[in-house]
Amino acid sequence: MAVKENLRPGGRSARVQASVHKAVRELLAEMNRAEVTIPLIAAKAGVTPSTIYRRWGDLQELLADVAVERLRPDMQPIDAGSGKADLEAWADQYAEEMSSGPGREMIRDVLAAQTGENACKCAEYTRQQIAFIADRARARGEIFPDVDAVMDQVVAPIIYRILFGDVPDSARVRDLVARVVNTSG
Amino acid sequence: MAVKENLRPGGRSARVQASVHKAVRELLAEMNRAEVTIPLIAAKAGVTPSTIYRRWGDLQELLADVAVERLRPDMQPIDAGSGKADLEAWADQYAEEMSSGPGREMIRDVLAAQTGENACKCAEYTRQQIAFIADRARARGEIFPDVDAVMDQVVAPIIYRILFGDVPDSARVRDLVARVVNTSG
DNA sequence: GCATAAACGCAAATAATTTGCTTTTGCCAC
DNA sequence: GTGGCAAAAGCAAATTATTTGCGTTTATGC
Numbered sequence A, B: 001m002a003v004k005e006n007l008r009p010g011g012r013s014a015r016v017q018a019s020v021h022k023a024v025r026e027l028l029a030e031m032n033r034a035e036v037t038i039p040l041i042a043a044k045a046g047v048t049p050s051t052i053y054r055r056w057g058d059l060q061e062l063l064a065d066v067a068v069e070r071l072r073p074d075m076q077p078i079d080a081g082s083g084k085a086d087l088e089a090w091a092d093q094y095a096e097e098m099s100s101g102p103g104r105e106m107i108r109d110v111l112a113a114q115t116g117e118n119a120c121k122c123a124e125y126t127r128q129q130i131a132f133i134a135d136r137a138r139a140r141g142e143i144f145p146d147v148d149a150v151m152d153q154v155v156a157p158i159i160y161r162i163l164f165g166d167v168p169d170s171a172r173v174r175d176l177v178a179r180v181v182n183t184s185g
Numbered sequence C: 001g002c003a004t005a006a007a008c009g010c011a012a013a014t015a016a017t018t019t020g021c022t023t024t025t026g027c028c029a030c
Numbered sequence D: 001g002t003g004g005c006a007a008a009a010g011c012a013a014a015t016t017a018t019t020t021g022c023g024t025t026t027a028t029g030c
Helices: A012-030 A038-045 A049-056 A059-070 A083-099 A101-112 A117-139 A147-163 A170-182 B012-030 B038-045 B049-056 B059-071 B083-099 B101-112 B117-139 B147-163 B170-182
Strands: none
Touching (some): A012 A059, A049 A059, A059 A101, A059 A117, A083 A117, A101 A117, A117 A147, A147 A170, B012 B049, B059 B117, B083 B101, B083 B117, B083 B147, B101 B117, B101 B147, B117 B147
């Protein structure tokens, strides 16, 4: 029940997808997640429920689809002067966004979907952000840890803690960054 | 819709819970997860659907309840002679179990539930296993990293990779263990 | 333009969920 | 033990969600 990727910009399919996504975002903003249903979304989006069922299969897939969209980074990591500072700033903001109520729900939505496709995409976004920081650092002549090492030692602990009940604070995030940066050189 | 913890061993509630759990395990073993429904579980367990709805709320909560039960470690970590060897053996088995099809599904079930309660419990099980290994190592006079360090640098990367589409192999797990053990002393 | 296939709307049929009420069960005081 | 009480389960009706068949619209290629 995967959603087509190749939608002509102005086609009907694209319009339906846009209005459904919009309806989901608005409903999630104004009510509890447990109360959001497909008939409700359909009514708000101006389509029939069967359209949504046929395109997305079920609510979880649709929510995952919307969530991964919202998890896509909308800007490149800020330049804080050094690779370590860049990574610290990025990780701190990442941890804060992801541990917020909406952030947690989006991660859960992405993971709850049957197909792991969206989860992959989500991790890929993160990896690209880190690769960007790494490239910039190396262009400055700095040594910078491998992207995999950062994923393992910074991103994974942050997400693990968020998912399994803990909220990582700034101090802990700084520690994670310090460790990976120090052991790389 | 949390399930009561204090059930008298032979009480009716305990019997219903046991038969429902059993029905879920059997159904998950013999059919696709998407096809498992509450009415089906109820029929197999010999109870009415409304009983399940009232006790667990929805399918996700019930699945999470069953999954966390199955994720509880049934034995203590094997003694491989040293802390590092113990941790390697444990992590390798852990990664293998969790990245298997059923393992992945159980993690996802636990995380998909609305209440993070089950996820916490799950992380707590893991933490206890690691604490056991750490205590045993220290009782031998070894130095051993902090439990938090192991959670961050070994468990979190393993789970992150499983959740976000990658499958960690033995070599990588060994690397993770080597790193945390080496940087601790 | 016209044929074609994919996507959608509509509505009927099926299945799941909720709910009010009754009955059963286990527990506690007596 | 017996009876009262509260919690949990059964039952069935009402509601809501999901699936499906079929006709219509829409975009696309010829």
